[in-house]
Amino acid sequence: MKKLLSTVAALALVFTMGATAFADGLPSPTSGKNITGTTEADGIEVVVEQTTLTSDQEKTLEAAAKAAVKDAEIASVEVADVWIKDTVTGDDVSDTYAGYPLTVTFAFDGANNVVGVLYWNEANGGWDSADFKIENGKAVVTFEHLCNVAFLIKPVKGGNQGGGSSSAQTGYDGIVYIVSAIALAAGAVFFFSTASKQKTVKEVM
Structure with missing residues (x-):
């Protein structure tokens, strides 16, 4: 389980670094x-x-x-x-x-x-x-x-670019959503894994 969480954290860090670099570069x-x-x-x-x-x-x-x-x-x-x-x-x-x-x-x-x-x-x-x-x-x-x-x-902010959207901002937002989804998935896996272990312990007792 710890290995899974470490992998997820590493992926999130990579995506975040990519998002920052993409946002900071000139379109x-x-x-x-x-x-x-x-x-x-x-x-x-x-x-x-x-x-x-x-x-x-x-x-x-x-x-x-x-x-x-x-x-x-x-x-x-x-x-x-x-x-x-x-x-x-x-x-x-x-x-x-x-x-x-x-x-x-x-x-x-x-x-x-x-x-x-x-x-x-x-x-x-x-x-x-x-x-x-x-x-x-x-x-x-x-x-x-x-x-x-x-x-x-x-x-x-909250609109378009006079007929066209900001590709840099759109790309950045998309990556942020991916990172958020990964974090939520990791939390769900951790929760259900912990709950399953607790249930197994109770059944054994």
């Missing part, structure tokens, strides 16, 4: 939201497209995200390719645009839950944090350069 970036970006600057248009991060961008994203939001919890990371289109020529002028810093207003499901915005700085090969504010349910962000952008979105 995998996604690029599926319908994001629109607008600016009041003349002669240009902000274009927002789905994107896939490079391996270098993915490797450095977690550290940059933690530095940007400190201890804030991040439920999801939405990435997009954001660039400046010249309204006359139609060319991408993100690298040559002379009007930086540029303020862009982003609208998408979950924009009001943004806790941090990062943009990829091709010059230094790293993520920079952008100044932003939430205004009328939209994320208003000021950029020094435009390239790939990562929106860090906090979880919504």
Whole structure:
């Protein structure tokens, strides 16, 4: 019986450690939201497209995200390719645009839950944090350069993430339920085993 309880305790510890590591890690970036970006600057248009991060961008994203939001919890990371289109020529002028810093207003499901915005700085090969504010349910962000952008979105307690659930929190809760079930099962086994032994002793007497 002691061996069984030790095994159960070990399994519970393993599951708990896994749950903690899963919850603390940065959720995998996604690029599926319908994001629109607008600016009041003349002669240009902000274009927002789905994107896939490079391996270098993915490797450095977690550290940059933690530095940007400190201890804030991040439920999801939405990435997009954001660039400046010249309204006359139609060319991408993100690298040559002379009007930086540029303020862009982003609208998408979950924009009001943004806790941090990062943009990829091709010059230094790293993520920079952008100044932003939430205004009328939209994320208003000021950029020094435009390239790939990562929106860090906090979880919504007791609700959804503006149309999508927090995969990290859902995974964590699921593991907690498993651990709880194992503990209950161990308690039940111990109770019935003890009761059975007591009954056997009484019958012998």
